[in-house]
Amino acid sequence: MAVGEIDPKIANAARNEQLKALLAACTLKDRKAFAQLYEMTSSKLYGVILRILVRDTWAQDCLQEAYIKIWNSADSYRPYLAAPTTWMATIARNQALDLLRRRRREVQMAEPEKLLEASDSKTMPLERLQQSDEGRRLNDCLEQIKSQQRQVIALAYFKGLTHEELASQTGTPLGTAKTWIRRGLEQLKRCLEP
Amino acid sequence: MTQQNQKSPAPDLAGEYVLGTLQGERQADFEHRLKEDTALQAEVSAWEQRFAPMLEAIEPVKPPVDAWRNIEQRLDSSSQRDKAGIWSSLGFWRNLGMVMASLVMVLTLTLFGIDRADFEMDRVLVVMNDQSQAGWIIGTAGSGGQLHVKAVAPTQVPKDKVCQLWMETNDGRLVSVGILPERGAERMNVPVSLRSDSRFKISIEPVAELPATKPSGEFVFEGGLASI
Numbered sequence: 001m002a003v004g005e006i007d008p009k010i011a012n013a014a015r016n017e018q019l020k021a022l023l024a025a026c027t028l029k030d031r032k033a034f035a036q037l038y039e040m041t042s043s044k045l046y047g048v049i050l051r052i053l054v055r056d057t058w059a060q061d062c063l064q065e066a067y068i069k070i071w072n073s074a075d076s077y078r079p080y081l082a083a084p085t086t087w088m089a090t091i092a093r094n095q096a097l098d099l100l101r102r103r104r105r106e107v108q109m110a111e112p113e114k115l116l117e118a119s120d121s122k123t124m125p126l127e128r129l130q131q132s133d134e135g136r137r138l139n140d141c142l143e144q145i146k147s148q149q150r151q152v153i154a155l156a157y158f159k160g161l162t163h164e165e166l167a168s169q170t171g172t173p174l175g176t177a178k179t180w181i182r183r184g185l186e187q188l189k190r191c192l193e194p
Numbered sequence: 195m196t197q198q199n200q201k202s203p204a205p206d207l208a209g210e211y212v213l214g215t216l217q218g219e220r221q222a223d224f225e226h227r228l229k230e231d232t233a234l235q236a237e238v239s240a241w242e243q244r245f246a247p248m249l250e251a252i253e254p255v256k257p258p259v260d261a262w263r264n265i266e267q268r269l270d271s272s273s274q275r276d277k278a279g280i281w282s283s284l285g286f287w288r289n290l291g292m293v294m295a296s297l298v299m300v301l302t303l304t305l306f307g308i309d310r311a312d313f314e315m316d317r318v319l320v321v322m323n324d325q326s327q328a329g330w331i332i333g334t335a336g337s338g339g340q341l342h343v344k345a346v347a348p349t350q351v352p353k354d355k356v357c358q359l360w361m362e363t364n365d366g367r368l369v370s371v372g373i374l375p376e377r378g379a380e381r382m383n384v385p386v387s388l389r390s391d392s393r394f395k396i397s398i399e400p401v402a403e404l405p406a407t408k409p410s411g412e413f414v415f416e417g418g419l420a421s422i
Contacts, residue, residue: 030404031269031401042261043257050255063261082242086242093249129248132250134246138248181215
């Protein structure tokens with residue numbers, strides 16, 4: 001590494017420490033800290049939400065919900081369990097999936113054929129997994145499991161599909177879809193073991 | 195439950211929960227267990243970590259500028275506190291509150307219809323408001339390091355003030371625990387180890403400049419947890 005260049009791992013660790021401190025300040029209702037937290041993380045979270053919801057009007061509402069949730073539940077963040085960005089991205093993903101499931105129920109009742117308009121081929125951004133060590137490991141493990149299992153896992157993770165929806169989406173019996181999920185998770189867990 | 199497929203492995207509930215395929219009653223049951231089960235919390239967290247690179251790999255997108263303004267507006271409207279009139283009776287709150295806290299605890303639990311089984315606390319503290327009624331209920335369950343704080347009838351403080359909760363350590367040092375909620379229930383992490391005789395104190399502080407080591411003024415309430 002050239003002199004003067006910052007090791008990305010060190011930079012990332014420093015950023016995580018800063019985010020932890022900002023989250024701690026948010027538990028004391030420090031609005032300035034919250035503004036800084038937003039500044040540092042909103043593009044990341046908006047990317048996650050947009051990936052799941054696709055439509056930007058939904059995504060904008062969802063981003064607000066996610067940050068209100070982060071503000072209100074900052075005190076339930078456990079630094080020893082998760083990196084701050086993981087914790088926040090998880091909140092963003094959950095908010096987006098909740099909204100998507102709600103909308104899907106509405107659409108399902110009105111226009112059943114439009115149920116899965118957004119289950120596109122880009123569901124899993126595997127190509128970009130190559131950018132970090134953890135990502136490369138996950139990618140290697142995903143490549144080891146059967147493609148149908150990988151597909152149902154991706155649809156569940158990014159589109160919030162239930163077992164029933166996964167079965168109908170992939171044209172398989174419910175029991176098979178459930179088994180794919182179970183096997184896929186089991187193999188991933190084993191493969192990712194340290 | 196009948197086994198759908200003999201060769202299918204048993205479901206990894208934490209994994210399915212994180213993936214999102216645990217739905218309905220199974221999800222509700224799991225979330226109920228998750229509240230108190232720290233081993234299960236760790237399993238969920240481990241699954242979140244396993245999948246985290248998928249979220250990390252997503253390209254960031256700058257949100258529209260309106261988004262932050264809207265968030266700020268929502269925070270402003272939810273922190274409206276403008277009933278400064280009652281503020282003047284703070285002294286009254288202080289004097290009566292301290293004496294009456296433990297006396298009315300059982301009565302309060304009954305009056306406010308708080309079901310003990312539902313609340314699942316084994317030690318509680320009733321924090322009196324400025325009307326010497328139950329303002330908040332603070333409870334702990336088992337050996338968990340968390341306080342469950344439920345707003346019942348919180349003291350109305352001016353818009354720029356909040357009620358800050360403190361805890362006294364073994365050696366008499368004060369540590370800030372958090373801000374008492376205006377409504378609803380919250381969980382707070384206890385920064386030091388919780389003992390059965392832990393003392394809690396409350397001060398009124400400016401929201402813009404919360405003190406970290408000692409209150410800026412006098413305590414308006416103090417009390418300890420009582421077993422129920």
